[in-house]
Every structure is written in C-alpha cells, then in structure tokens.
Amino acid sequence: xxxxxxxxxxxxxxxLHLGHAFSALDGWTRARAVGGRFLLRIEDIDQTRCRPEFExxxxxxxxxxxxxxxxxxxxxxDHFADYQAALDKLxxxxxxxxxxxxxxxxxxxxxxxxxPDGPVYPGxxxxxxxxxxxxxxxxxxxxxxxxxxxxxxxxxxxLAFTDEHAGRISAQPEVLGDVVLAxxxxxxxxxxxxxxxxxxxxxxxxxxxxxxxxSTHVHRLLQALLALPVPAYAHHRLxxxxxxxxxxxxxxxPSLRSMRDSGTSAAEVRTxxxxxxxxxxx
Ligand code: GLU
Numbered sequence: 001x002x003x004x005x006x007x008x009x010x011x012x013x014x015x016l017h018l019g020h021a022f023s024a025l026d027g028w029t030r031a032r033a034v035g036g037r038f039l040l041r042i043e044d045i046d047q048t049r050c051r052p053e054f055e056x057x058x059x060x061x062x063x064x065x066x067x068x069x070x071x072x073x074x075x076x077x078d079h080f081a082d083y084q085a086a087l088d089k090l091x092x093x094x095x096x097x098x099x100x101x102x103x104x105x106x107x108x109x110x111x112x113x114x115x116p117d118g119p120v121y122p123g124x125x126x127x128x129x130x131x132x133x134x135x136x137x138x139x140x141x142x143x144x145x146x147x148x149x150x151x152x153x154x155x156x157x158x159l160a161f162t163d164e165h166a167g168r169i170s171a172q173p174e175v176l177g178d179v180v181l182a183x184x185x186x187x188x189x190x191x192x193x194x195x196x197x198x199x200x201x202x203x204x205x206x207x208x209x210x211x212x213x214x215s216t217h218v219h220r221l222l223q224a225l226l227a228l229p230v231p232a233y234a235h236h237r238l239x240x241x242x243x244x245x246x247x248x249x250x251x252x253x254p255s256l257r258s259m260r261d262s263g264t265s266a267a268e269v270r271t272x273x274x275x276x277x278x279x280x281x282x
Contacts, residue, residue: 004036005204008062008069009194011043012054015255016061018273019209019239025275026236027207028067039201040069044077045193046186061256065266074201076193083188086196086226087145087181093225095152096181098143099125100136116214120177121146146178147191149221156224161216164234171220179218195219199228210235239273 006027010020031038040062044050059073076083090096101124106112112119126148136143152173153159159171181192194215198206206216213235223230238246241253259269270276 002204004031004034005039005202006031006036006207007039007041007198007201007203008067009041009043009197009208010058011046011049012051012058013046013049014054015257016058017253017255018259018269019253020058021065021256021269022239022273022275023208023236024062024065024067025270025273026234027205028069029275030205030207030234036204037070038067039071039203040073041197041201042073042075042077043190043193044075045080045083045188045190047077048185050077057257061260064260065256065269074197076197079193079197080187082196082200083193086192087188089226090147090181093152093155095148095155095225096145097126097128097148097178098133098137099146099178099180100141100143101125115176116211117176121179123178126178142184144180144184145182147181147218147221149173149178149218152221152225156221159217159220159224161220161230162232163213163216164232165210166213166235169217171217173217173221175214175217191215191218192222195222195228196226198231199223199226203231205232205234207234207236209238211238 008024008027010016010024016024028038030036042055042058044055055075062069087096099121101121105124106121107119109119109122109124111122113122114120125146159173160168161171162168179189179191181189183189216233216235220230222228240246256269260266267276
C-alpha cells in the first residue's frame with residue numbers, strides 16, 4: 001500500500017466555519033493516524049472572489065484548531081501554466097468547445113434539466129459551426145470553454161471509483177452536464193484544477209463533503225482523459241446546525257474566528273464536531 005496522502009483544499013472566499021473544520025480534521029486525523037502526509041492547498045483560481053486576507057485567516061484558524069500540514073502550501077494561482085497545459089491537451093483531444101451562452105440564457109432554456117448544482121447546460125453551443133465560432137470570437141463575444149461529456153466518454157474506458165461510504169461507483173459524468181472548464185476571468189475551473197492538483201500532489205485519498213460527490217463523477221472522466229491516477233474518495237456527511245440546517249458559508253454559518261472571539265476554545269470546537277482530544281478523534 002502506498003503511504004496515505006490526504007489534503008484540505010479550501011477556497012479563500014470567506015472565513016472557515018465548522019464544516020471546513022470537520023473536513024480538515026477528517027483529512028488530518030486519517031493521515032496522522034497512520035504516519036501519512038496531510039497537505040494544504042489554497043484553491044484561489046477565482047481571483048474575483050478570493051482575497052489574501054481570507055487566506056491568511058484560514059492558515060491562522062487551522063493552526064488555532066491544532067492542525068499542521070506537510071510541505072509547502074500549494075496555491076493554485078501560482079500554477080496557471082499547469083492548468084493551461086491540461087486544457088491544451090483536452091483541446092487536442094477535441095473534447096472542449098466554446099460556449100457563448102450567458103447564465104441567464106441557460107436558466108431560460110426550457111430544455112435545461114435541473115442537476116444537483118442547478119440547471120444542466122442544454123448543449124446549445126455544442127455543435128456550433130466553426131465559421132460561426134470564428135465570427136463570434138472575432139466580434140469579441142465572451143465565451144467559456146465546456147467539456148463535451150458525451151464525446152469525452154467515447155474516448156474513456158471504464159470510469160469506476162471507490163468511495164469509502166458508497167462503495168464502488170461507476171461514474172456518470174453526465175450528471176452535471178457539459179461543465180465549464182475555463183472562463184475569461186477564471187482561466188480554469190474548479191473541476192480541472194482540483195483533479196490535476198490531486199494527481200500532481202500524489203493525493204491517495206480525497207476527503208471532502210458529500211455535496212461534491214457529483215463533481216467526483218466529472219473528475220473521474222478528466223482523470224481518464226488526462227491519464228491521471230485515480231485516488232480513493234471518502235465523501236463525508238454535511239454538518240447541520242441545531243435546527244437541522246446545513247452549514248454553509250452562504251447560509252451564514254458562524255465562522256471559527258467568531259466562535260473563538262466569543263470564547264469558544266479550539267478543543268470545544270473539535271469536540272463539537274466529533275474530534276475530541278488528545279488525538280482529535282471521538
Ligand atoms: N475548494 C473547494 C471547496 O472549498 C475544495 C473542494 C475539494 O475538497 O475538492 O469547496
């Protein structure tokens with residue numbers, strides 16, 4: 001068995017809350033329990049939403065929580081060239097296409113089925129005439145690059161992966177539709193960067209919340225296309241508050257630092273989410 005390598009990969013778009021602490025502790029305890037490695041990666045490709053002060057805050061909050069990490073922190077914004085090379089490879093395979101639809105167009109398309117993350121792209125630009133694409137691009141119309149999932153699937157073999165809780169899963173990358181892999185203000189998407197980085201950093205077990213399970217189906221397809229190793233996965237349940245509401249930044253979950261400021265200790269935070277001292281495991 002190769003040594004266990006886990007990671008925590010937050011985006012510095014806000015302060016960490018209990019859900020993040022749970023994910024981080026999950027990866028950290030698994031690695032530390034067996035002498036493996038725990039990596040920290042800053043997922044800051046969306047430069048319109050990420051802020052350096054949130055990055056500084058998350059490093060501080062993780063340390064306060066009692067976590068440490070191995071090696072250098074990888075910051076995605078330092079690696080745009082790696083992601084571009086992967087995009088180029090996908091372009092060569094002929095599995096990406098420019099899409100000129102706005103979010104509004106997609107939401108308004110009556111044919112857009114609802115997926116786990118909102119409306120699934122109905123494929124309007126999937127087979128645009130190359131001359132029309134050239135014309136739109138020459139006119140400077142904004143576009144994103146999408147993955148042609150059906151075409152990509154034809155090029156890929158068996159798309160299985162293992163989740164610790166759900167078992168062996170046959171990936172259904174269609175679930176999120178033709179996902180966006182790059183846009184003008186964010187030259188590569190979460191899906192591409194996370195898949196590439198987990199491979200480049202030698203992550204053997206991806207631990208993250210179960211709301212990202214649909215994304216894993218897409219990541220498995222990208223692994224096949226880019227000939228990347230397939231890690232094991234452990235998608236954990238989402239934490240809920242006392243009222244049963246899922247903890248999420250958008251829902252205004254209290255941040256770790258606001259809890260700290262109001263007198264909650266790191267040990268109390270850990271205990272609250274099932275990671276009691278001394279080894280942070282309940
Ligand atoms: N940056 C992503 C997030 O914060 C990471 C998800 C993952 O662990 O793959 O949701």
